[in-house]
Amino acid sequence: AQSVSQHNHHVILSEAASLELGCNYSYGGTVNLFWYVQYPGQHLQLLLKYFSGDPLVKGIKGFEAEFIKSKFSFNLRKPSVQWSDTAEYFCAVNGVDSSYKLIFGSGTRLLVRP
Amino acid sequence: DVKVTQSSRYLVKRTGEKVFLECVQDMDHENMFWYRQDPGLGLRLIYFSYDVKMKEKGDIPEGYSVSREKKERFSLILESASTNQTSMYLCASSLHRANYGYTFGSGTRLTVV
Numbered sequence: 097a098q099s100v101s102q103h104n105h106h107v108i109l110s111e112a113a114s115l116e117l118g119c120n121y122s123y124g125g126t127v128n129l130f131w132y133v134q135y136p137g138q139h140l141q142l143l144l145k146y147f148s149g150d151p152l153v154k155g156i157k158g159f160e161a162e163f164i165k166s167k168f169s170f171n172l173r174k175p176s177v178q179w180s181d182t183a184e185y186f187c188a189v190n191g192v193d194s195s196y197k198l199i200f201g202s203g204t205r206l207l208v209r210p
Numbered sequence: 211d212v213k214v215t216q217s218s219r220y221l222v223k224r225t226g227e228k229v230f231l232e233c234v235q236d237m238d239h240e241n242m243f244w245y246r247q248d249p250g251l252g253l254r255l256i257y258f259s260y261d262v263k264m265k266e267k268g269d270i271p272e273g274y275s276v277s278r279e280k281k282e283r284f285s286l287i288l289e290s291a292s293t294n295q296t297s298m299y300l301c302a303s304s305l306h307r308a309n310y311g312y313t314f315g316s317g318t319r320l321t322v323v
Contacts, residue, residue: 105250130311140300140314186252197268198312200245202252 098123100189102201109177110209117172117204119161119187129170130188130198131161140186146170157181179210213237214315216301222321229288231318233301239313240306242284244268244276247298247317256299259284291322 099122109115121127131143144155151163161172170187187201217232235242241260245253245268255268257276265276273295277285284303288295298319302312 100252102252132314139316140302140312142311145311197243197255197258199255200253202250 098189098191098197098199100187100199100201102185102187102204104204105202106205106207108207108209111179112176113208115172115174115177115181115206117185117187117206119170119172119201121168121170121187121189121199123168123189123191125191128190129161129163130190131155131159131170131172132186132188132200133183134186134203135183143172143185177206177208179208182206182208214301214303214313216299216315216318218318219316220319220321222323223288223291225292225322227288227291227322229291229320229322231286231288231299231301231320233284233286233315234282235284235301235303235313236282237303237305237313238281239303240281241304242278243302243304243312244274244284244286245300245302246270247300253300256286288320291320293322296320296322 101120103118129146132140133143134140144153146153146163154160159174185204188198190198214235223229243258244256254270259265259278275287298317300317301315304312
């Protein structure tokens with residue numbers, strides 16, 4: 097069965113600090129990987145996604161993620177966070193041969209202090 | 211932009227009531243999903259549907275059922291609401307396979323008292 101682990105449940109950073117949120121998945125086959133973000137009071141939005149090709153994926157708002165197949169990881173990074181990045185971040189995986197379902201991690205709440 | 215609209219933002223229901231949560235999407239997506247979101251647990255899949263009148267159980271279907279009579283509408287039904295079903299419910303839709311990503315609704319926060 098697929099599963100996704102996000103080890104950091106709460107992260108607190110000051111503005112301009114660098115961010116890295118961990119995501120590991122468990123799945124034996126080919127995967128598609130996603131990061132979603134949920135700003136306070138808003139709906140979930142797609143931040144970035146990986147299907148194939150270059151393992152370094154760039155998304156919106158300066159975020160990027162790197163797929164490391166050997167480590168089953170898809171960590172999210174941002175060189176310099178802003179107060180407006182305060183949100184909850186979810187990693188998700190879709191096994192290519194399971195077609196329809198996205199399996200989500202438990203989420204990481206990021207608080208950026210001005 | 212695709213819109214996924216959930217009919218209620220907040221609901222308060224009594225234990226034992228039958229509850230309907232409605233979701234409508236406007237971009238002809240084949241797939242629709244219901245998740246519940248709880249602190250520390252992330253999003254857990256309740257049911258999904260990949261076509262009209264088709265449905266499949268997700269990871270936590272117990273106590274829930276669904277209905278998809280039209281392509282654009284996917285309803286979640288709590289047959290007899292219980293307090294442990296107090297949660298945020300999220301509807302999502304996707305085009306074809308999930309590798310296109312989902313579009314989410316704003317959520318319905320259900321409180322069962």
